[in-house]
Amino acid sequence: MSRPLFQFKGGVHPPGHKAESNTRPIHAAPLPKKLVIPLRQHIGNPAKPVVSVGDHVRKGQIIGEADGYISTAVHASSSGIVTAVDLQPVPHVSGLADLCVTIETDGRDEWVAREPLDLGAPPAELRMRLRDLGIVGLGGAVFPSAVKLDPGAAQVCPTLIINGGECEPWITCDDVLMRHFADEILQGVAVMRLLLGSSEILIGIEDNKPEAIAAMQAAAAKLDFAVEIVAVPARYPAGGAKQMIETLTGKQVPSGKLSTDIGIQVFNVGTARALARAACHGEPLISRLVTVTGHVLRPQNFEVLIGTPMHTLITLAGERDGNTGVLMGGPMMGVPMPNLDVPVVKATNCVLVKSKELFPPLPKALPCIRCTRCADACPAELQPQELFRFAKAGDFGRAQEYHLFDCIECGCCSYVCPSHIPLVDFYRYAKSEIWAREKDKRASDLARERHEFRQFRIEREKKEKAEKLAAKAQAKRAELAAGADTATPAAADADANAKKALIAAALARAQAKKDEVAPKNIDNLSPDTRHEIEEIEARRAKIRELARQPLESEEKNS
Numbered sequence: 001m002s003r004p005l006f007q008f009k010g011g012v013h014p015p016g017h018k019a020e021s022n023t024r025p026i027h028a029a030p031l032p033k034k035l036v037i038p039l040r041q042h043i044g045n046p047a048k049p050v051v052s053v054g055d056h057v058r059k060g061q062i063i064g065e066a067d068g069y070i071s072t073a074v075h076a077s078s079s080g081i082v083t084a085v086d087l088q089p090v091p092h093v094s095g096l097a098d099l100c101v102t103i104e105t106d107g108r109d110e111w112v113a114r115e116p117l118d119l120g121a122p123p124a125e126l127r128m129r130l131r132d133l134g135i136v137g138l139g140g141a142v143f144p145s146a147v148k149l150d151p152g153a154a155q156v157c158p159t160l161i162i163n164g165g166e167c168e169p170w171i172t173c174d175d176v177l178m179r180h181f182a183d184e185i186l187q188g189v190a191v192m193r194l195l196l197g198s199s200e201i202l203i204g205i206e207d208n209k210p211e212a213i214a215a216m217q218a219a220a221a222k223l224d225f226a227v228e229i230v231a232v233p234a235r236y237p238a239g240g241a242k243q244m245i246e247t248l249t250g251k252q253v254p255s256g257k258l259s260t261d262i263g264i265q266v267f268n269v270g271t272a273r274a275l276a277r278a279a280c281h282g283e284p285l286i287s288r289l290v291t292v293t294g295h296v297l298r299p300q301n302f303e304v305l306i307g308t309p310m311h312t313l314i315t316l317a318g319e320r321d322g323n324t325g326v327l328m329g330g331p332m333m334g335v336p337m338p339n340l341d342v343p344v345v346k347a348t349n350c351v352l353v354k355s356k357e358l359f360p361p362l363p364k365a366l367p368c369i370r371c372t373r374c375a376d377a378c379p380a381e382l383q384p385q386e387l388f389r390f391a392k393a394g395d396f397g398r399a400q401e402y403h404l405f406d407c408i409e410c411g412c413c414s415y416v417c418p419s420h421i422p423l424v425d426f427y428r429y430a431k432s433e434i435w436a437r438e439k440d441k442r443a444s445d446l447a448r449e450r451h452e453f454r455q456f457r458i459e460r461e462k463k464e465k466a467e468k469l470a471a472k473a474q475a476k477r478a479e480l481a482a483g484a485d486t487a488t489p490a491a492a493d494a495d496a497n498a499k500k501a502l503i504a505a506a507l508a509r510a511q512a513k514k515d516e517v518a519p520k521n522i523d524n525l526s527p528d529t530r531h532e533i534e535e536i537e538a539r540r541a542k543i544r545e546l547a548r549q550p551l552e553s554e555e556k557n558s
Protein backbone atom coordinates (compact mmCIF):
# COMPACT_ATOMS: atom_id res chain seq x y z
CA MET A 1 0.00 0.00 0.00
CA SER A 2 1.39 3.38 -0.96
CA ARG A 3 1.98 5.93 1.74
CA PRO A 4 -0.72 8.62 2.14
CA LEU A 5 0.71 12.02 1.21
CA PHE A 6 -0.22 15.46 2.47
CA GLN A 7 -0.28 18.75 0.65
CA PHE A 8 1.49 21.85 1.84
CA LYS A 9 -0.14 25.21 1.24
CA GLY A 10 0.88 27.45 -1.67
CA GLY A 11 3.62 26.67 -4.15
CA VAL A 12 3.95 27.30 -7.89
CA HIS A 13 4.69 25.35 -11.08
CA PRO A 14 7.51 27.11 -12.94
CA PRO A 15 8.89 25.40 -16.09
CA GLY A 16 11.35 22.71 -14.95
CA HIS A 17 14.13 22.92 -17.59
CA LYS A 18 15.59 19.69 -16.20
CA ALA A 19 16.10 17.82 -19.43
CA GLU A 20 18.74 20.29 -20.62
CA SER A 21 21.32 18.93 -18.17
CA ASN A 22 20.16 15.56 -16.80
CA THR A 23 20.51 13.63 -20.04
CA ARG A 24 24.29 13.97 -20.24
CA PRO A 25 26.69 11.80 -18.22
CA ILE A 26 28.65 13.20 -15.29
CA HIS A 27 32.07 14.59 -16.19
CA ALA A 28 34.91 15.24 -13.83
CA ALA A 29 36.03 18.84 -14.17
CA PRO A 30 39.80 18.95 -14.78
CA LEU A 31 42.25 19.95 -12.09
CA PRO A 32 42.68 23.74 -12.30
CA LYS A 33 46.10 25.42 -11.99
CA LYS A 34 44.87 27.38 -9.01
CA LEU A 35 42.36 26.52 -6.29
CA VAL A 36 40.93 29.26 -4.08
CA ILE A 37 39.39 27.63 -1.04
CA PRO A 38 37.33 29.84 1.31
CA LEU A 39 37.59 29.07 5.02
CA ARG A 40 33.95 30.01 5.54
CA GLN A 41 31.89 27.44 3.62
CA HIS A 42 29.42 26.44 6.27
CA ILE A 43 27.05 27.92 8.81
CA GLY A 44 28.82 28.70 12.08
CA ASN A 45 32.36 29.79 12.80
CA PRO A 46 34.69 29.83 9.79
CA ALA A 47 37.61 27.41 9.89
CA LYS A 48 40.93 28.68 11.33
CA PRO A 49 43.79 28.55 8.83
CA VAL A 50 46.55 26.10 9.76
CA VAL A 51 48.80 26.52 6.72
CA SER A 52 51.14 29.31 5.63
CA VAL A 53 52.36 30.63 2.33
CA GLY A 54 55.01 28.29 0.96
CA ASP A 55 53.65 25.14 2.60
CA HIS A 56 53.27 22.08 0.44
CA VAL A 57 49.88 20.46 1.00
CA ARG A 58 48.42 17.18 -0.15
CA LYS A 59 44.92 16.42 -1.35
CA GLY A 60 42.60 15.99 1.61
CA GLN A 61 44.96 17.71 4.07
CA ILE A 62 43.32 20.05 6.57
CA ILE A 63 44.08 23.67 5.71
CA GLY A 64 41.54 25.16 8.11
CA GLU A 65 40.55 23.62 11.45
CA ALA A 66 37.00 23.63 12.80
CA ASP A 67 36.58 26.48 15.26
CA GLY A 68 34.04 25.40 17.85
CA TYR A 69 31.11 23.02 17.86
CA ILE A 70 29.18 24.65 15.01
CA SER A 71 32.02 24.64 12.53
CA THR A 72 33.84 22.22 10.26
CA ALA A 73 37.32 21.75 8.87
CA VAL A 74 38.30 22.81 5.34
CA HIS A 75 40.70 20.73 3.22
CA ALA A 76 43.02 21.08 0.27
CA SER A 77 41.19 19.79 -2.80
CA SER A 78 44.46 18.78 -4.48
CA SER A 79 48.18 18.77 -3.79
CA GLY A 80 50.35 21.83 -4.37
CA ILE A 81 51.91 24.90 -2.80
CA VAL A 82 50.02 27.43 -0.70
CA THR A 83 50.57 30.76 -2.46
CA ALA A 84 48.29 32.96 -0.38
CA VAL A 85 46.20 33.04 2.77
CA ASP A 86 44.26 36.24 2.25
CA LEU A 87 40.98 37.89 1.32
CA GLN A 88 39.59 36.82 -2.04
CA PRO A 89 36.21 37.33 -3.75
CA VAL A 90 33.82 34.56 -2.75
CA PRO A 91 30.46 33.48 -4.17
CA HIS A 92 28.26 35.60 -1.95
CA VAL A 93 25.56 38.05 -2.91
CA SER A 94 27.38 40.83 -1.04
CA GLY A 95 30.33 40.62 -3.41
CA LEU A 96 32.61 40.98 -0.40
CA ALA A 97 35.91 39.15 -0.10
CA ASP A 98 36.58 36.54 2.58
CA LEU A 99 39.59 34.69 3.95
CA CYS A 100 40.75 32.00 1.52
CA VAL A 101 43.70 29.66 1.03
CA THR A 102 45.07 29.72 -2.50
CA ILE A 103 46.85 26.59 -3.71
CA GLU A 104 48.91 26.43 -6.86
CA THR A 105 48.34 22.82 -7.85
CA ASP A 106 51.31 20.59 -8.76
CA GLY A 107 49.33 18.28 -11.06
CA ARG A 108 50.20 15.17 -9.02
CA ASP A 109 46.91 15.18 -7.08
CA GLU A 110 48.59 13.28 -4.20
CA TRP A 111 46.31 12.23 -1.35
CA VAL A 112 47.06 12.28 2.36
CA ALA A 113 46.72 8.93 4.13
CA ARG A 114 43.06 8.00 4.63
CA GLU A 115 41.29 5.29 6.54
CA PRO A 116 37.63 4.35 6.99
CA LEU A 117 35.89 5.47 10.16
CA ASP A 118 35.37 3.01 12.97
CA LEU A 119 31.60 2.85 13.08
CA GLY A 120 31.81 1.04 16.41
CA ALA A 121 33.41 4.10 18.04
CA PRO A 122 31.33 6.16 20.50
CA PRO A 123 28.87 8.42 18.61
CA ALA A 124 30.43 11.64 19.95
CA GLU A 125 33.83 10.54 18.59
CA LEU A 126 32.33 9.65 15.22
CA ARG A 127 30.65 13.03 14.99
CA MET A 128 33.93 14.80 15.71
CA ARG A 129 35.59 12.79 12.95
CA LEU A 130 32.86 13.90 10.54
CA ARG A 131 33.39 17.50 11.65
CA ASP A 132 37.10 17.14 10.94
CA LEU A 133 36.28 15.70 7.53
CA GLY A 134 34.34 18.85 6.67
CA ILE A 135 30.94 17.22 6.12
CA VAL A 136 28.14 19.78 5.74
CA GLY A 137 24.63 19.77 4.29
CA LEU A 138 24.82 19.98 0.50
CA GLY A 139 21.19 20.90 -0.05
CA GLY A 140 21.98 24.60 0.22
CA ALA A 141 22.02 25.27 3.96
CA VAL A 142 25.61 23.96 4.49
CA PHE A 143 24.89 23.25 8.15
CA PRO A 144 27.63 21.14 9.80
CA SER A 145 26.36 17.54 9.60
CA ALA A 146 28.04 16.50 12.86
CA VAL A 147 25.69 18.88 14.68
CA LYS A 148 22.62 17.66 12.80
CA LEU A 149 23.60 14.08 13.61
CA ASP A 150 23.46 14.79 17.33
CA PRO A 151 19.95 13.98 18.62
CA GLY A 152 20.84 15.74 21.88
CA ALA A 153 18.78 15.10 24.97
CA ALA A 154 16.23 13.15 22.91
CA GLN A 155 18.88 10.38 22.43
CA VAL A 156 17.13 9.26 19.23
CA CYS A 157 15.42 10.94 16.32
CA PRO A 158 12.62 8.55 15.29
CA THR A 159 12.18 9.74 11.68
CA LEU A 160 14.96 10.34 9.18
CA ILE A 161 14.00 11.96 5.88
CA ILE A 162 16.36 12.01 2.93
CA ASN A 163 15.49 14.84 0.62
CA GLY A 164 15.70 14.07 -3.11
CA GLY A 165 13.12 16.71 -3.97
CA GLU A 166 15.29 19.08 -6.00
CA CYS A 167 12.34 21.21 -7.03
CA GLU A 168 14.23 24.28 -8.31
CA PRO A 169 14.05 24.63 -12.10
CA TRP A 170 17.24 23.92 -14.11
CA ILE A 171 19.12 22.12 -11.29
CA THR A 172 19.68 18.37 -11.75
CA CYS A 173 22.74 17.46 -9.68
CA ASP A 174 20.70 15.54 -7.06
CA ASP A 175 18.68 13.75 -9.73
CA VAL A 176 21.87 12.62 -11.49
CA LEU A 177 23.49 11.73 -8.19
CA MET A 178 20.60 9.43 -7.26
CA ARG A 179 20.71 7.79 -10.68
CA HIS A 180 24.45 7.06 -10.45
CA PHE A 181 25.25 6.75 -6.76
CA ALA A 182 22.15 5.27 -5.16
CA ASP A 183 24.14 2.59 -3.27
CA GLU A 184 26.57 5.13 -1.86
CA ILE A 185 23.73 7.43 -0.81
CA LEU A 186 22.20 4.56 1.14
CA GLN A 187 25.54 3.73 2.78
CA GLY A 188 25.48 7.30 4.08
CA VAL A 189 21.89 6.81 5.21
CA ALA A 190 23.00 3.79 7.25
CA VAL A 191 25.53 5.97 9.11
CA MET A 192 22.88 8.63 9.74
CA ARG A 193 20.50 5.97 11.04
CA LEU A 194 23.21 4.68 13.36
CA LEU A 195 23.95 8.09 14.85
CA LEU A 196 20.34 9.26 15.10
CA GLY A 197 18.80 5.95 16.19
CA SER A 198 16.02 6.43 13.63
CA SER A 199 13.48 3.67 13.09
CA GLU A 200 11.59 5.21 10.15
CA ILE A 201 13.53 6.22 7.04
CA LEU A 202 11.79 7.98 4.18
CA ILE A 203 13.36 9.18 0.95
CA GLY A 204 11.22 11.79 -0.83
CA ILE A 205 11.80 12.28 -4.55
CA GLU A 206 9.74 14.45 -6.89
CA ASP A 207 7.74 12.34 -9.33
CA ASN A 208 9.38 14.05 -12.33
CA LYS A 209 12.56 11.98 -11.64
CA PRO A 210 11.50 8.43 -12.50
CA GLU A 211 15.06 7.16 -13.15
CA ALA A 212 16.22 8.41 -9.78
CA ILE A 213 13.23 6.79 -8.06
CA ALA A 214 13.95 3.47 -9.78
CA ALA A 215 17.66 3.55 -8.91
CA MET A 216 16.98 4.35 -5.28
CA GLN A 217 14.34 1.64 -5.00
CA ALA A 218 16.75 -0.92 -6.44
CA ALA A 219 19.45 0.11 -3.97
CA ALA A 220 17.04 0.12 -1.03
CA ALA A 221 15.96 -3.45 -1.84
CA LYS A 222 19.53 -4.62 -1.07
CA LEU A 223 19.55 -3.19 2.45
CA ASP A 224 18.98 -5.08 5.67
CA PHE A 225 16.90 -2.24 7.09
CA ALA A 226 13.68 -0.66 5.82
CA VAL A 227 13.87 2.45 3.66
CA GLU A 228 10.77 3.80 1.99
CA ILE A 229 11.22 5.59 -1.34
CA VAL A 230 8.31 7.98 -1.79
CA ALA A 231 7.45 9.84 -5.00
CA VAL A 232 6.05 13.24 -4.13
CA PRO A 233 4.13 15.55 -6.48
CA ALA A 234 6.40 17.91 -8.42
CA ARG A 235 5.51 21.37 -7.25
CA TYR A 236 7.90 24.11 -6.23
CA PRO A 237 9.07 24.21 -3.36
CA ALA A 238 8.36 20.53 -2.59
CA GLY A 239 12.09 20.09 -1.94
CA GLY A 240 12.10 22.57 0.93
CA ALA A 241 12.80 20.68 4.17
CA LYS A 242 9.61 21.84 5.91
CA GLN A 243 7.51 21.17 2.82
CA MET A 244 9.01 17.69 2.42
CA ILE A 245 8.26 16.93 6.08
CA GLU A 246 4.66 18.05 5.67
CA THR A 247 4.19 16.16 2.41
CA LEU A 248 5.53 12.89 3.84
CA THR A 249 4.22 13.01 7.40
CA GLY A 250 1.47 15.63 7.53
CA LYS A 251 3.37 17.32 10.39
CA GLN A 252 4.26 21.01 10.40
CA VAL A 253 7.40 22.33 12.08
CA PRO A 254 6.14 25.04 14.47
CA SER A 255 7.38 28.60 13.94
CA GLY A 256 10.75 29.15 15.59
CA LYS A 257 11.28 25.41 16.19
CA LEU A 258 13.49 22.80 14.59
CA SER A 259 12.30 19.65 12.88
CA THR A 260 14.08 17.65 15.59
CA ASP A 261 11.62 19.17 18.07
CA ILE A 262 9.00 16.97 16.41
CA GLY A 263 11.36 13.99 16.11
CA ILE A 264 12.38 14.41 12.45
CA GLN A 265 15.76 15.11 10.87
CA VAL A 266 16.23 15.91 7.18
CA PHE A 267 19.35 15.48 5.03
CA ASN A 268 19.96 16.06 1.35
CA VAL A 269 20.95 13.10 -0.85
CA GLY A 270 24.29 14.80 -1.64
CA THR A 271 25.09 14.98 2.08
CA ALA A 272 24.34 11.25 2.41
CA ARG A 273 26.84 10.43 -0.32
CA ALA A 274 29.51 12.72 1.20
CA LEU A 275 28.94 10.98 4.53
CA ALA A 276 29.41 7.58 2.90
CA ARG A 277 32.71 8.70 1.30
CA ALA A 278 33.85 9.93 4.72
CA ALA A 279 32.76 6.81 6.62
CA CYS A 280 33.83 4.14 4.14
CA HIS A 281 36.99 5.76 2.72
CA GLY A 282 38.01 8.48 5.20
CA GLU A 283 37.57 11.07 2.44
CA PRO A 284 36.95 14.67 3.42
CA LEU A 285 34.44 16.77 1.49
CA ILE A 286 36.62 18.25 -1.25
CA SER A 287 34.39 17.94 -4.30
CA ARG A 288 30.73 17.91 -5.27
CA LEU A 289 28.40 17.58 -8.25
CA VAL A 290 27.55 20.91 -9.87
CA THR A 291 24.96 21.51 -12.61
CA VAL A 292 26.23 23.96 -15.22
CA THR A 293 23.29 25.00 -17.33
CA GLY A 294 21.30 27.79 -18.93
CA HIS A 295 22.95 29.77 -21.69
CA VAL A 296 25.80 27.33 -22.41
CA LEU A 297 26.41 24.96 -25.33
CA ARG A 298 26.46 21.68 -23.32
CA PRO A 299 24.50 21.92 -20.07
CA GLN A 300 25.58 19.06 -17.81
CA ASN A 301 26.74 17.97 -14.36
CA PHE A 302 30.38 18.03 -13.33
CA GLU A 303 32.19 16.50 -10.39
CA VAL A 304 34.10 19.61 -9.30
CA LEU A 305 36.92 20.17 -6.82
CA ILE A 306 36.03 22.81 -4.24
CA GLY A 307 37.97 25.95 -5.11
CA THR A 308 37.68 25.60 -8.91
CA PRO A 309 36.86 28.97 -10.53
CA MET A 310 33.31 29.14 -11.88
CA HIS A 311 34.44 30.44 -15.26
CA THR A 312 36.36 27.16 -15.76
CA LEU A 313 33.04 25.29 -15.58
CA ILE A 314 31.32 27.66 -17.98
CA THR A 315 34.18 27.21 -20.44
CA LEU A 316 33.86 23.43 -20.09
CA ALA A 317 30.12 23.56 -20.72
CA GLY A 318 30.66 25.76 -23.78
CA GLU A 319 30.52 29.50 -23.28
CA ARG A 320 28.17 31.41 -25.59
CA ASP A 321 27.80 35.05 -26.52
CA GLY A 322 24.98 36.95 -24.93
CA ASN A 323 25.65 35.98 -21.31
CA THR A 324 23.67 38.41 -19.13
CA GLY A 325 24.90 37.22 -15.76
CA VAL A 326 25.44 34.08 -13.70
CA LEU A 327 23.50 32.77 -10.73
CA MET A 328 24.79 30.35 -8.13
CA GLY A 329 21.72 28.16 -7.61
CA GLY A 330 18.44 28.14 -9.51
CA PRO A 331 16.32 30.98 -10.81
CA MET A 332 14.07 31.02 -7.73
CA MET A 333 16.59 31.01 -4.90
CA GLY A 334 19.91 31.56 -6.65
CA VAL A 335 22.16 34.54 -5.98
CA PRO A 336 23.94 36.60 -8.64
CA MET A 337 27.70 36.16 -8.79
CA PRO A 338 29.80 39.31 -8.59
CA ASN A 339 32.43 37.90 -10.96
CA LEU A 340 33.29 34.53 -12.46
CA ASP A 341 36.67 34.19 -10.75
CA VAL A 342 34.81 33.19 -7.60
CA PRO A 343 35.36 29.56 -6.64
CA VAL A 344 32.96 26.66 -6.40
CA VAL A 345 32.19 26.04 -2.73
CA LYS A 346 30.35 23.31 -0.82
CA ALA A 347 27.06 25.22 -1.29
CA THR A 348 27.40 25.45 -5.10
CA ASN A 349 24.80 23.12 -6.55
CA CYS A 350 24.33 24.99 -9.84
CA VAL A 351 25.99 27.57 -12.06
CA LEU A 352 23.17 29.02 -14.12
CA VAL A 353 24.19 31.24 -17.02
CA LYS A 354 21.52 33.74 -17.98
CA SER A 355 20.65 35.28 -21.32
CA LYS A 356 18.01 37.77 -22.46
CA GLU A 357 16.06 35.01 -24.15
CA LEU A 358 16.03 32.59 -21.21
CA PHE A 359 15.66 35.23 -18.50
CA PRO A 360 14.13 38.38 -19.97
CA PRO A 361 14.65 41.38 -17.71
CA LEU A 362 11.72 41.96 -15.40
CA PRO A 363 9.53 44.93 -16.20
CA LYS A 364 9.82 47.88 -13.87
CA ALA A 365 8.25 47.15 -10.48
CA LEU A 366 4.86 48.76 -9.94
CA PRO A 367 3.10 49.58 -6.67
CA CYS A 368 1.48 46.76 -4.74
CA ILE A 369 -2.20 46.42 -5.69
CA ARG A 370 -2.99 44.27 -2.62
CA CYS A 371 -4.18 41.41 -4.80
CA THR A 372 -2.90 38.85 -2.20
CA ARG A 373 -1.67 36.45 -4.88
CA CYS A 374 1.66 36.35 -3.03
CA ALA A 375 -0.06 35.19 0.15
CA ASP A 376 -1.87 32.44 -1.77
CA ALA A 377 1.43 31.19 -3.19
CA CYS A 378 3.44 31.37 0.04
CA PRO A 379 4.23 27.86 1.33
CA ALA A 380 5.20 29.27 4.72
CA GLU A 381 1.70 30.72 5.18
CA LEU A 382 3.02 34.27 5.53
CA GLN A 383 1.65 37.61 4.37
CA PRO A 384 4.34 38.57 1.84
CA GLN A 385 2.71 41.89 0.94
CA GLU A 386 2.81 43.00 4.59
CA LEU A 387 6.39 41.79 5.02
CA PHE A 388 7.29 43.80 1.93
CA ARG A 389 5.57 46.92 3.31
CA PHE A 390 7.40 46.71 6.65
CA ALA A 391 10.76 45.83 5.11
CA LYS A 392 10.50 48.72 2.66
CA ALA A 393 9.61 51.15 5.45
CA GLY A 394 12.48 49.87 7.60
CA ASP A 395 9.97 48.74 10.24
CA PHE A 396 11.87 45.56 11.01
CA GLY A 397 10.16 45.00 14.34
CA ARG A 398 6.77 44.66 12.61
CA ALA A 399 8.35 42.47 9.92
CA GLN A 400 9.51 40.13 12.67
CA GLU A 401 6.05 40.17 14.22
CA TYR A 402 4.83 38.95 10.83
CA HIS A 403 7.30 36.03 11.05
CA LEU A 404 9.91 37.31 8.64
CA PHE A 405 12.30 34.59 9.80
CA ASP A 406 9.85 31.84 8.78
CA CYS A 407 10.35 32.97 5.18
CA ILE A 408 12.39 30.34 3.35
CA GLU A 409 13.16 32.77 0.49
CA CYS A 410 11.60 30.39 -1.99
CA GLY A 411 10.60 33.24 -4.30
CA CYS A 412 7.04 31.98 -4.95
CA CYS A 413 5.66 35.38 -3.98
CA SER A 414 7.93 37.27 -6.39
CA TYR A 415 7.11 34.71 -9.09
CA VAL A 416 3.36 35.37 -8.97
CA CYS A 417 3.41 39.10 -8.21
CA PRO A 418 1.67 40.95 -11.08
CA SER A 419 3.46 44.15 -10.05
CA HIS A 420 6.85 42.44 -10.54
CA ILE A 421 8.04 43.49 -7.10
CA PRO A 422 11.30 41.73 -6.17
CA LEU A 423 9.81 40.73 -2.84
CA VAL A 424 12.50 38.27 -1.77
CA ASP A 425 15.19 40.92 -2.15
CA PHE A 426 13.34 43.00 0.43
CA TYR A 427 13.13 40.06 2.83
CA ARG A 428 16.85 39.32 2.46
CA TYR A 429 17.60 42.97 3.04
CA ALA A 430 15.39 43.08 6.16
CA LYS A 431 16.96 39.91 7.56
CA SER A 432 20.50 41.12 6.98
CA GLU A 433 19.66 44.48 8.61
CA ILE A 434 18.21 42.74 11.65
CA TRP A 435 21.27 40.48 11.95
CA ALA A 436 23.60 43.46 11.56
CA ARG A 437 21.73 45.41 14.23
CA GLU A 438 21.74 42.47 16.60
CA LYS A 439 25.45 42.12 16.04
CA ASP A 440 25.95 45.84 16.76
CA LYS A 441 23.71 45.57 19.81
CA ARG A 442 25.68 42.60 21.12
CA ALA A 443 28.90 44.56 20.59
CA SER A 444 27.53 47.66 22.38
CA ASP A 445 26.08 45.52 25.20
CA LEU A 446 29.49 43.97 25.63
CA ALA A 447 31.18 47.40 25.66
CA ARG A 448 28.63 48.68 28.22
CA GLU A 449 29.10 45.62 30.42
CA ARG A 450 32.88 46.15 30.31
CA HIS A 451 32.50 49.83 31.22
CA GLU A 452 30.10 49.04 34.08
CA PHE A 453 32.44 46.38 35.40
CA ARG A 454 35.36 48.82 35.29
CA GLN A 455 33.34 51.41 37.25
CA PHE A 456 32.31 48.74 39.73
CA ARG A 457 35.95 47.67 40.13
CA ILE A 458 37.12 51.26 40.75
CA GLU A 459 34.36 51.81 43.35
CA ARG A 460 35.14 48.49 44.99
CA GLU A 461 38.84 49.36 45.24
CA LYS A 462 38.02 52.76 46.74
CA LYS A 463 35.73 51.17 49.28
CA GLU A 464 38.28 48.53 50.17
CA LYS A 465 40.94 51.21 50.66
CA ALA A 466 38.65 53.29 52.91
CA GLU A 467 37.74 50.21 54.93
CA LYS A 468 41.42 49.35 55.38
CA LEU A 469 42.23 52.89 56.63
CA ALA A 470 39.25 52.85 59.00
CA ALA A 471 40.29 49.46 60.34
CA LYS A 472 43.83 50.71 60.89
CA ALA A 473 42.64 53.80 62.80
CA GLN A 474 40.31 51.69 64.89
CA ALA A 475 43.15 49.33 65.72
CA LYS A 476 45.32 52.27 66.84
CA ARG A 477 42.59 53.64 69.09
CA ALA A 478 42.02 50.23 70.56
CA GLU A 479 45.74 49.88 71.20
CA LEU A 480 45.88 53.22 73.03
CA ALA A 481 42.81 52.40 75.07
CA ALA A 482 44.20 49.01 75.91
CA GLY A 483 47.46 50.68 77.05
CA ALA A 484 45.56 53.00 79.47
CA ASP A 485 43.42 50.16 80.82
CA THR A 486 46.37 47.93 81.55
CA ALA A 487 48.32 50.55 83.83
CA THR A 488 48.96 49.03 87.47
CA PRO A 489 47.73 50.71 90.78
CA ALA A 490 51.34 50.97 91.96
CA ALA A 491 52.22 52.83 88.83
CA ALA A 492 49.20 55.10 89.37
CA ASP A 493 50.37 55.83 93.02
CA ALA A 494 53.84 56.50 91.76
CA ASP A 495 52.38 58.93 89.30
CA ALA A 496 50.35 60.70 92.01
CA ASN A 497 53.37 60.91 94.37
CA ALA A 498 55.48 62.25 91.60
CA LYS A 499 52.89 64.90 90.94
CA LYS A 500 52.75 65.79 94.71
CA ALA A 501 56.52 66.01 94.88
CA LEU A 502 56.51 68.29 91.91
CA ILE A 503 53.90 70.53 93.57
CA ALA A 504 55.84 70.59 96.86
CA ALA A 505 59.02 71.45 95.08
CA ALA A 506 57.23 74.25 93.26
CA LEU A 507 55.85 75.63 96.60
CA ALA A 508 59.26 75.43 98.16
CA ARG A 509 60.74 77.28 95.26
CA ALA A 510 58.04 79.96 95.61
CA GLN A 511 58.63 80.28 99.38
CA ALA A 512 62.32 80.57 98.82
CA LYS A 513 61.70 83.26 96.30
CA LYS A 514 59.40 85.04 98.75
CA ASP A 515 61.97 84.72 101.43
CA GLU A 516 64.53 86.14 99.13
CA VAL A 517 62.44 89.26 98.58
CA ALA A 518 61.52 89.71 102.34
CA PRO A 519 63.18 92.78 104.09
CA LYS A 520 66.51 91.97 105.60
CA ASN A 521 66.85 95.03 107.97
CA ILE A 522 66.33 92.95 111.16
CA ASP A 523 69.39 90.85 110.47
CA ASN A 524 72.45 91.43 112.59
CA LEU A 525 70.66 93.69 115.21
CA SER A 526 72.13 94.52 118.61
CA PRO A 527 70.45 92.93 121.63
CA ASP A 528 69.11 96.34 122.81
CA THR A 529 67.57 97.12 119.48
CA ARG A 530 66.15 93.63 119.30
CA HIS A 531 64.67 94.10 122.81
CA GLU A 532 63.23 97.43 121.81
CA ILE A 533 61.63 95.94 118.73
CA GLU A 534 60.19 93.16 120.81
CA GLU A 535 58.62 95.63 123.18
CA ILE A 536 57.15 97.57 120.26
CA GLU A 537 55.75 94.34 118.83
CA ALA A 538 54.27 93.46 122.25
CA ARG A 539 52.54 96.84 122.50
CA ARG A 540 51.19 96.40 118.99
CA ALA A 541 49.84 93.00 119.86
CA LYS A 542 48.15 94.44 122.94
CA ILE A 543 46.59 97.24 120.96
CA ARG A 544 45.34 94.67 118.34
CA GLU A 545 43.84 92.67 121.19
CA LEU A 546 42.09 95.69 122.60
CA ALA A 547 40.83 96.60 119.16
CA ARG A 548 39.18 93.20 118.85
CA GLN A 549 37.25 93.65 122.24
CA PRO A 550 33.74 95.39 122.04
CA LEU A 551 33.34 98.90 123.40
CA GLU A 552 31.50 99.35 126.74
CA SER A 553 28.58 101.33 125.16
CA GLU A 554 28.15 98.54 122.60
CA GLU A 555 27.91 95.96 125.44
CA LYS A 556 25.23 98.08 127.12
CA ASN A 557 23.16 98.51 124.03
CA SER A 558 23.29 94.85 123.15
Ligand code: SF4
Pocket: 367, 368, 369, 370, 371, 372, 373, 374, 375, 384, 385, 388, 413, 416, 417, 418, 419, 420, 421
Ligand atom coordinates in the same frame (compact mmCIF):
# COMPACT_ATOMS: atom_id res chain seq x y z
S1 SF4 B 1 1.26 39.79 -5.29
FE1 SF4 B 1 2.38 41.70 -5.49
S2 SF4 B 1 0.80 43.20 -5.91
FE2 SF4 B 1 -0.25 41.39 -5.16
S3 SF4 B 1 -0.44 41.75 -2.96
FE3 SF4 B 1 1.43 40.61 -3.27
S4 SF4 B 1 3.01 42.18 -3.39
FE4 SF4 B 1 1.06 43.20 -3.74
Ligand code: SF4
Pocket: 374, 377, 378, 379, 380, 381, 382, 383, 384, 387, 406, 407, 408, 409, 410, 411, 412, 413, 414, 423, 424, 427
Ligand atom coordinates in the same frame (compact mmCIF):
# COMPACT_ATOMS: atom_id res chain seq x y z
S1 SF4 C 1 9.81 33.97 -0.31
FE1 SF4 C 1 9.08 33.94 1.76
S2 SF4 C 1 7.28 35.21 1.77
FE2 SF4 C 1 7.73 34.71 -0.37
S3 SF4 C 1 6.53 32.92 -0.77
FE3 SF4 C 1 8.51 32.18 -0.13
S4 SF4 C 1 8.33 31.88 2.09
FE4 SF4 C 1 6.59 33.14 1.42
